[in-house]
Each structure stands twice: as structure tokens, then as C-alpha cells.
Amino acid sequence: MELTEKLVQLDALQKKLYAFTCAESSLYLDSVTVAPKNTAEGRGVALSILAGEHQKLLTAPETKALLDELAAEQDKLDPLHKREVELLRRECEKMTRIPAEEYMAYTELTNRASDVWHKAKENNDFASFCPILQELVDYNRKFAVYYDAEKAPYDALLNEYERGVDSKQLDAFFDTLREGIVPLIRAIGEKPQIDDSFLHLEYPADRQKAFADYLMEVMGIDRSHCGLGETEHPFTLEFNNKDVRITTNYDLHNVASSMYSVLHEGGHALYELGIRDDLQYTCLTGGVSMGVHESQSCFYENLIGRSRAFVGVIYPKVQEFFPEQLGHVTAEQFYRAINKVEPSLIRTESDELTYCLHIMVRYEIEKQLIAGTLQAKNVPAAWAKLYQEYLGVEVPNDREGCLQDSHWSGGSFGYFPSYALGNAYGAQMLHNMEQEFDVFGQVARGSLSGVTGWLREHVHQYGQLLEPAAIVKNACGEFDPHYYLDYLTRKYTELYNL
């Protein structure tokens, strides 16, 4: 077979893989947005078959042969095809190590688990979720070996979300953060509390919806290519760089909740929308890693969204949306309120400073679950202990404790650390960006196009063309968590007059 013909086959293979991903994403999106309550069973049957066919296609002997032949001729390939072959081979080899029936059973399990978790959270009933959580852990321990038998299981899982990162690095990373953050929090605890009561008045859902539309407009998100939906747990889902969906959740007594969800998910969306056209329908599209993805969402949520410049420029409009609630509140008061530091229970509603401590709790627990040194049934106790230790708060129930997040029910172990990494990458990107132009000067004038343009140029466009570490280096220089710690220290020292 001629090389050109092989490349035609490679393109066709990737389009098929794309079609399966679309199908699975669409069924997933439906399941968490509009699907009636008791419909998980039939969807589970479909999803497990689609996942099985998807895997079968990726691991078929013809696929392997094609990829091997192309790899043998890699010097003749253009950079895109070369990289496609590299990533597909890696994926194909990995999936080949997972027995098809185990993979299908696991897909079916995660679909079912999501349903069980929803109900358990609703009823504050950890016992009903516990057996399936243990099952998910057991599968992940087994899959970790398929992913990379040479790594410790948790490292193998981490590598799925942030290639190249291991728990040794993360231990050091989190130690650095903890050592810097904990004294800050302690010092803040001795200062007078910021009044944020006006954030918790009644904010009608329809006004919050209109406000969410406005925020997406400010971010420059093209709504004809990006939908906004409503789910319990906000997320971003991409079909391709012309079709991205984000979701939010309207808390009637917390205007900041949806506001910062939209800025966060909007940041993910801008990443996906900014990937090059010529990477579409190939394995090179999509954000490169969870950590890099989070760096983009946190950039808009925290570095920009919680800055004085941003709050200042949008605040007159915020008051227009909520004149009764915010008419008498100044921009500075609002800025201080949305940056109020307060150790609390819910990760997604926590402030920027304590956020990483929430992640550390999950990191510690995951690590032990996957190592087999902690059983699912002991998670609530471990959770309570760590929240007490890191944040100094008492966990009153599992709904506000270990049942709060959807990640584990979706089978994601090793995902959480990427949130913290993302924050740290983002702060370092901001540092570099500020060397090039007056970031907050532009933001204060209401323009985010400079920021988005810089991120598109340094991060978004590449998709998976480069490795995560290369993209981080490209945008940050050599990674160093002190940029993040410096940013936090500077910001909160000023805010709390420490």
C-alpha cells in the first residue's frame, strides 16, 4: 500500500474514533441534563456497547498494523501525521492491554455509579454508594497496571490526567503550597471577617441566567458555537472546536456560585474553541491535559475573574442585573466579598486561597484508596479527619463531605491534583504575560482579547500537538509553584492588610 493511501486510512480511522466519542459524549450530556430519572439502564447498555466498539476499533489488528507501518515510515510524515501516529500508537497499546470485556463492564459500571452517586448525595446516604465506590477503586487499581505496569498504580493514574507528573513531585508541590498557605490562612483568621452577606440574598434564577449570558459575552465566547446548560455539577464538554457546551448551576442564595462557574467553564470553552481547525477530527484536538485545561479555566475564574480590575469594569453592569441586591454595595465591597477567605466544606464554593487544601484532602484519600491502604467504607472518617486537620472544619454529613464531587463516581481517580496544578500553571502564565503587556490595564478597560489572544497563541491552538510539559514550558518557562504562592501571598496580604 502506498503511503498516501495509508494516510487516507489514518484520517478515516480518526474520524471514526471522533464519531464514537461524539456519540458517547452526546449520551452523557443527555444523561446529566434532560434525561428522565429512571433511564440509566438502557443508556448503560448502549454506552457499554459503544465503548466496546470504540475500543475494538482502536485495538483492531488492522489498526495496529497500519500504525506500525506508518511509524516505520515516520521520517516521511508531516508533523501532524507523525504526532497522530505517536499518540494513537500509545493509546492503542494501552487499550490493547485492557481486556475488552473488562472495559465494557467498567463503562457500564461508571454509568450506573453516576446514578447511584446522585441518589446517595440527594439522600445523604454514603452506605448506598460505598460498595460501588469500592468497585470503582478496584477497577482503577487493576486498570492502573494496564496503563503502565512499571509505575506505582496511583502514578499510572495520575499520568492519564497529567502526563509526566508523579506523586513524588506532587507531594513536594503540595508541601510547598501548604507551607505557604497555612500561615496565610492563620493570619487571616486573626483579622476582622469580610462582610459578604449581600452575596447571599435572593438572586432569582432568570436574572442569574441573563447575567451568565452577559459574562459569556464579556469573555468573547461565540454563542453560536458554545451552549450554556444547567446541571448539578458544572462542566465543559467539547464535540469539536466549533461545538462546545458548558453548564452551570444557579444557587438562588449565592450569586457568586454561577458567576464563577461560568467564568471557570468559559475558560475551558475558550481553550477548546481556540484549537486549530486542522487538528479537528483527529486525535490531536482537545485540551492536552487536565492540568493545562484547569490552568485556562482558573485563569478566567481567579486570576482575571477575581481581580480588582475585572470586578471594577463589570460591576456597574452587575448592579444593573441585581439593583435591589447590590444597589448599595460598592465595587470594592463586592471585590472583597468574592475574595473572602473562609475555611469551608464545599470545594466548588471555596475561596481561591483555601481551594488547594480541598484538593489535598482528596489527593491524600485517592492515593490511599489506590494503594489499597484505605477502604471505601473508611472514606467518610478519613475525609472528616483531613478536613479538620487541613481546614479546621467539622464535616457535619457526607453530602457536604465525601459525596460532594462527581469525579470518583465517574471513575476519575488522579484527576483532582490537576486542579491545583492548573492554578499554579495559570499564575506562572500570568507572570509571563505581564512581561509582555499591561494585562490588568487592558482588563480594567473591559477588554479580554489581549489575554485570550496570548493564551490562544501559547496554549489553545496546539491542542495535543505538543506534550503537556512542553506546553507548560512554552507558556510558563520552567514550572515553579512559587509564582502561584507569590501571587496568593501578594493578593491576600494586601486584601487583609497582613
Next chain:
Amino acid sequence: MELTEKLVQLDALQKKLYAFTCAESSLYLDSVTVAPKNTAEGRGVALSILAGEHQKLLTAPETKALLDELAAEQDKLDPLHKREVELLRRECEKMTRIPAEEYMAYTELTNRASDVWHKAKENNDFASFCPILQELVDYNRKFAVYYDAEKAPYDALLNEYERGVDSKQLDAFFDTLREGIVPLIRAIGEKPQIDDSFLHLEYPADRQKAFADYLMEVMGIDRSHCGLGETEHPFTLEFNNKDVRITTNYDLHNVASSMYSVLHEGGHALYELGIRDDLQYTCLTGGVSMGVHESQSCFYENLIGRSRAFVGVIYPKVQEFFPEQLGHVTAEQFYRAINKVEPSLIRTESDELTYCLHIMVRYEIEKQLIAGTLQAKNVPAAWAKLYQEYLGVEVPNDREGCLQDSHWSGGSFGYFPSYALGNAYGAQMLHNMEQEFDVFGQVARGSLSGVTGWLREHVHQYGQLLEPAAIVKNACGEFDPHYYLDYLTRKYTELYNL
């Protein structure tokens, strides 16, 4: 291979086909409900690949071999497997005659056409839809030959929606209806008009939504297995008998529009929800034909929903939903208003009596399009002429004319007649049902369980276990359109005092 092993393969094949159908349905549902505007392209790529894979699976040599071997042993098969083999072979043989690339191109075309039609309707711009309409017609003319080369093309298409029905029968059927209905309409035209102005006051969407929920409750639809969404054109979509979705459209100045859409789509939903569990994930689930499906939706929409007994029993509740608009309107006035006969432009909003004339217009045009005696570009003129001739109304623009329905843009030619057939089947079923119990006595007491139970027993449960004609015979006896005509004549003679 042992027979039992072959049957395992048969079940697996059908589950895979089910999974592909789910995937395609989910992407379709998304496209008409929440997908952002400019996202058709990427979805089209995915859908055409999935349709291609779906077809490839159905027409694979191994599939054909399996089905042939099972057919050879059909005497040893239980009735379900025997029927499954019969239907799958028929489908496999048909699909084998359609070249894969044509099928994929057609799938991509219908996805694109739907988008073009939406915009054309919005802008009242037939010219922008015309070329793609002609393309759809040309594909259908070609596909008709693949479906059944021995039939005239339009008959082959009809057969896809209502197996066993041809245009000769339909010509006679429509002639009978026209001869009976036209004089009735003429006589009504000479009577004083019914006042239905109160139906067109302002009815807020949120109240209409709550009313729609109430109607589904009255119908006994289990909402944990049936969702209600919002689309421009209401429809029903089933994933399986535990997961059905219906949609409606809230017209702020027409309370009857969503009310009767919900009753109509709710009828479809009850059919799908009533199919036997043991037919799930096989080719035997799903309604047996479009005509039989419409018989169920029209049953709830018209025969029940527009009856004096039904209106009477729900009316106090209707007034509670809309006290300002209907507080001073009596149940009898409401009953008369929702049965007001008035030749008009929009099929989905037309009354029960003129409805079939709307269908006849589309039937005549489709027949000529597929015969090649009418070109797409001449559709608006033909539409105007037939609306004048059959209904005596002037068509002011294409948006309210030939652009009103989504069917052709979805590639459905030969579908429309099933609406009329369904109405006629339904009336005959009602006649039979009334021999067995006091239908409207029960309805007047607010109970639809007798009706739904009868329909479930005679129609729903079977899915596609029997041929459409057998189900019609089962529920109606020998089909005779005079039952329908008698029902209409009786009802409207009384209502209008003819």
C-alpha cells in the same frame, strides 16, 4: 456452530444495532433541543459515520450469513427469534441494495438540510431551501428503487412508513374522505362562527409548562421514564420502553397549541412505553408503523382529548391554571372553541375536520415530486393552488406554506399519509373499544386507564411482533374508513347543528 450460539450472536447483533440507534437519536435530540446554532457541520460528520457503521454492521457478510443460517432453521426458533430473523433479513437485504457511500452521503445531506430548512423557514426564504429539497427528492427517487424495484417509487416509499399500503389504496381512501368532509365543511361555513378568541389571549409559558406537566399526569405517563422538552416542531423519540422523550412548543397566544401537542405526543409516548420488556434491545421494539403510531397519538389528541367528556372533567383544573384567561369561560364554550372548524394554513394547528385536507395537499405534491412530474422549484405554486382548491385559503408566504413542516427536510417522503390513516384507524379502534366498555363514561370520571389498558392490550405491547396490517386488524377488525367519516359526521353535525 450450535443453534444456541447463533442465537447469542443474534442477540448481540441486535444490541449493537440498538446502541447505534441510541447514538444517532441522542445526537439528533441534541441538535433540535439545545445544540448551538452553528454546530451542524461537526455533528454531520459524526452522524454520517455512525450511520455508515450502522449500515455496515447490518449488511456485513457475517450478518447475512448468520441470518440466512437462522432462517434455514426457522422451524426450531421460538416466535420472537423467528420474527427477529424475518425482520432483520428484510432490512439487511434492503440496506445491502443501498451503496454505503450513497447512504452516508444521504445521512450527511439530511443533517445539513434540517439546518438549511430551519433558516429558510425563519427567513421565509424558499429559494435557499429549494436546491437541497430537490436533492432530497432525487435521493428518495433513487432509494425507492433500492427499497423495492418492483413498486412505483412513491409506493416503495409509502411502504417504508406503512407496509402494505400503496397509492391506489390511498387515492381511494382520500377520495372517500374528501367526498364526506368537503360537504360538511361547506355546511359549517354557512353556520355562525364559534368564538374561540379566549384561546388566543396571552398564556404565559411557565403556566403552560405546568399545564403540560398536569396533562401528562392525567394521561398516566410515568415521568421518570418520559421527558418533556421544547422544540419548534413537537415530536416523540424513544430510546427504549423505559426512556421516551416528547417535546412541545409553547405558543404564548394559543393555549390549545401546546395542550394538543402534549396529548398527541403523549399518545405516541404511551405506545412506546407500553411495548413488552422482552422485545427491548431487539428489532421488535418500537411502534410497528407510522400509521399505527399516529392512531395512538390521534386517539389521545382528538378522540379523547377533543371529546366533551374529557374537556368536561379536566376543565376545572384548566381554569385553575389560567384563571384570568378562562375564569368566565364555561366548559362547553371551551369544548366548542377547541373544536372550531376553520380552513386555515398550518397543519399542526388545524382542526380535526380539515386536518385530512392538509394531508391530501402534501400527498398530492409528494406523489408528483417522486414521480418526477413536479420540480422542487414549483412546490410553492402547487402548494398555493391545492390550498385554494381543497381548503379555500390563500397562502400568503412560504413560511406558512410549504416551509411549515420539517418532514421533507428530514428526508421523509411518504410519511404524511400515515397521519390520515392513523386518524382513521383510531376512530375504528374507538368503535370497537366502545363495544367492550363505556369509554366516555370512564373518561368523564377522569380515568384514562381503561383506554390505555385496551390500547396496550390490542396495540402497544406487540411492538413489531406482528405486521401493521395484523395489528390494525387485531384492534379494528377489517379496516374501513367509514368509521372515521361516521365519527366526524356525527360529531360535527351535533356541534354545528347541521
